[in-house]
Amino acid sequence: MEVKARAPGKIILSGEHAVVHGSTAVASSIDLYTYVSLRFPTPSDNDDALRLQLKDVGLEFSWPIGRIKEALSEKDIPNSSVPTSCSIESLRSLAALVDELKIPEAKIGLGAGVLAFLWLYSSIQGYKPATVVITSELPLGSGLGSSAALCVALSAALLSFSDSVNLDLSHQGWLTFGESELELLNKWAFEGEKIIHGKPSGIDNTVATYGNMIKFKSGSLTRIKTNMTLKMLITNTKVGRNTKALVAGVSERTLRHPEAMASVFSAVDSISTELATIIQSPAPDDLSLTEKESKIEELMEMNQGLLQCMGVSHASIETVLRTTLKYKLASKLTGAGGGGCVLTLLPTLLSGTVVDKVTSELESCGFHCLTAAIGGNGVEICFGDSS
């Protein structure tokens, strides 16, 4: 029996980083997915290993299942219905298993993802041999929520073969979970994100779980309903960065300048709240649509300025901002910043020629532009053939 799960990546329209400190943020899923397939061996396979294939980076790992059991303490009793944080001791012993893999230096960031995998797998499925295959349409470590899409898809696949979830195994095609199951898998994914991000707000796993557009503050989500079709150009600067280090950097700055940073976070909160109101308000005619787009552009520019205050912009991001401004287009970084991806709003009345020109100028700087549909379903699973 095999199950495949998929979870979408995301863009943050406003509020990244500040959301970790209690401000409102607005995010949306995009139609680029991470896929996780899970298969248990049959007794005749005589296989006692847990195997992990990371197709995007061409790496494969395996562990005799007994070694994972040895690494975890007696206190770590697998229980799929109770999302549990990985203790410091368990994290240390799992990290020793990951160290033995000798991941090439250039791909060392993958270690955190493998750690999250080992914790989620052993906590939800216990000590059973299996093969898990991961593939993604998302660029990894670029601000489009690849870590959250991984944790959400992994939790979905693992939970679908657990006692905590009741699913119709004969269903053909992609299947969504019920509300209480989504809540459970989102909590497990958050535990995985904690291993990768250090101190996540939970926005990325929440949007990957529920899909569509959401407003998020202090751990709780409000679904945003809109009849506005936002079009964004996503520019990947291809500058590698690590969300955990960037989030920690903002926290350190906050410790050094608590009052100034509190004002920055409060300004971001107001920007996100205003943005959500604009996106949700009905647009009766083209004029008001144009007005709404201009307001969104201004709010994006303001949010970008505050992200610079937090110290998470980067020379490559500034190059994208300057380039798009030449075409009177507004941009902001998305996700953790420090490189990664930048969003540019493409107003409805913008001509295709301008989009082509700005895209080719950005690509001539060595960046990669991608288009993705905004919104769409959150996590889904499929038993058998999903094609």
Ligand SMILES: Nc1ncnc2c1ncn2[C@@H]1O[C@H](COP(=O)(O)OP(=O)(O)OP(=O)(O)O)[C@@H](O)[C@H]1O
């Ligand atoms: N498909 C994948 N295969 C293997 N590891 C992955 C995959 N997707 C994510 N990861 C893990 O997640 C890490 C990237 O997470 P990180 O949080 O730094 O970036 P991101 O999630 O893409 O961006 P952001 O958090 O800003 O949205 C990778 O280094 C790896 O450990």
Ligand SMILES: C[C@@](O)(CCO)CC(=O)[O-]
């Ligand atoms: C930078 C951050 O705000 C968003 C990363 O996509 C971190 C988080 O909220 O966990």
Ligand SMILES: [Mg+2]
């Ligand atoms: Mg991430």
